[in-house]
Amino acid sequence: MARMTMIEAVRSAMDVSMGRDEDVVVFGEDVGYFGGVFRCTQGLQAKYGKTRCFDAPISEAGIVGTAIGMAAYGLKPCVEIQFADYMYPAYDQLTQEAARIRYRSNGDFTCPIVVRMPTGGGIFGGQTHSQSPEALFTHVCGLKVIVPSNPYDAKGLLISAIEDPDPVMFLEPKRLYNGPFDGHHERPVTPWSKHELGDVPEGHYSIPIGKAEIRRKGSAVTVIAYGTMVHVALAAAEETGIDAEVIDLRSLLPLDLETIVQSVTKTGRCVVVHEATLTSGFGGELVALVQEHCFYHLEAPVVRVTGWDTPYPHAQEWDYFPGPARVGRALTEAMEA
């Protein structure tokens, strides 16, 4: 067991996977010699050679397109899109190619690729370094979508993603790279070394894709969150004193509906939190599922807390980012309805 940041955990997952399986290759912009702008791939080229970890031209469609071809050959590419905001040129390759190759060829060809991308705000990245595009992926049949909230999960889930026979989108909340973040931007970030989920096994382990984790037990209201918002939701529960149960989805597609239904059936109230914009966000899907499966147990309308329906601003970042105060107001609203 070692203390790791999420960056180190992500790196360790690739290291372990490359060590175990010669077919795993890692590439993307700046990931080779330099080790990535966030250093997630640091040291991998030195250890595994430049044909297994290398720099790519600035062409996201090229990165994902070549990864698809490599997967068709029999490799297991794990590629990095430098920021989630840059994945749009590769969207065609992801949604119409990677996601469908198994289906349209009836399994004659498959596409076991992983596409890693730093996601979300909280680092003053402005409109082009802060986006949360998960809903663009969850709408695509054939993809899997993962958003970890801590180093332990990040490593276990990334190993599962690399070993998965289908294409996996792996969204890494960059605000959590160095430590848990409770939404109070004026406070210094607590390093992962002071957090139990910073305790990460150095060797191989995996966490099944499609299983949520209950981060806080409670009986009054269910909060459904993922990524950075898990920590914000936990802070809101503590600060309001409301007996909230906080579910960390970890995997958005496939989704652990069972854990959601069990919890909301028990609490009768539900708040959905995500950083992405409101309209047609993944929260809409979560609310619809809660309504479909828990309608007769609901004692209040489900409340959503999300980013605003605007581009991500630079100077007003902390007014955009859902913090514990907004989530706290939503909890109160759900309780008082």
Place this chain on the structure above:
Amino acid sequence: MDEFSRLSLHVPEPAVRPGDQPDFSNVKIPKAGSVPRPEVDVEPEAIRDLAYSIIRVLNREGEAVGPWAGLLSDEELLTGLRHMMLLRAFDARMLMAQRQGKTSFYMQHLGEEAVSCAFRRALRRGDMNFPTYRQAGLLIADDYPMVDMMNQIFSNELDPCHGRQLPVMYTSKEHGFFTISGNLATQYVQAVGWAMASAIKNDTRIAAGWIGDGSTAESDFHSSLVFASTYKAPVILNIVNNQWAISTFQGIARGGSGTFAARGLGFGIPALRVDGNDYLAVYAVARWAAERARRNLGPTLIEYVTYRVGAHSTSDDPSAYRPKTESEAWPLGDPVLRLKKHLILRGVWSDERHAQAEAEIMDQVIQAQKEAESHGTLHAGGRPSVRDIFEGVYAEMPPHIRRQRQKAGY
């Protein structure tokens, strides 16, 4: 300051439109045998001219001439002729089947048979093509069962794609034919990735990407050239310039200058143009490029200069945008007739044997069609199970799809 007049936009137009006389005077065709054949390890800079000329082997008399000739035996050429005739007969029957309502649409190869049929013979088993919808000759020339192609076109109970793909979107890993996408140019870069993987694994297999003249305008085309050039991927990048992208003439994607092949020059990729209606020339150039790739010398870009005689698809009407007689005026002739003439000149073929072969091949295709139709067509007979809708989205069916399958009653 009035020294400049107002700007105006230039929109290219083809030389002629319906009702006009066909005019190919702008297609500069060098004499057969006049283009040199460089060594495969030539520096790309040294053969820039080949991106602007056209490599031809068969001359107007039907003789094979010049440095690119002499690679194929009588038997191999007769096999090539048979493949092209088979593809033409297959097209004719499937076009008719579509008109009879047995499938939703079809795309024929008329006039372009030499490109895919000859190219396949330059590859080896294990190599991988990433084709478009107009390279069924890759399967025909690799002896893929024609009945399976028809099963796919009819979306019947034996369709290898279980009814999930449009007609002619074949797939066969075994025959080096990657599952076709309807999206254009996406697979060009995948071919480069496959080739890079082969190099990463120190394998001996190579890949080939395919694209049409119009689709070279897609961003993926440029990404492909960047990756192929940067990593010296063992890939052959094929551009089939059949003059038409549905109703849009090739000048819209190309602009008024240069050639499609010349797009490779800026990337340092050796680029050649070849007479796409000349089976011998296509084979010779493909083999040259394959040898380069296999010797780890990197990618080659090939432009096949040909003409789409038929419609783009069964949903298209070419008479609405080009002269009806344009295909007859195409100066590079018909690939089947040119090879036939050459084989007659070689003394191994005759008009009688050709006529007999045509009848036999058509009979073979009709037999295959009967067998395929016995397993169903799009609107009659056997069809894939509705359960197949839900299978194979993922390796393992996730709970939400299982719930939907059960809701649908399967």
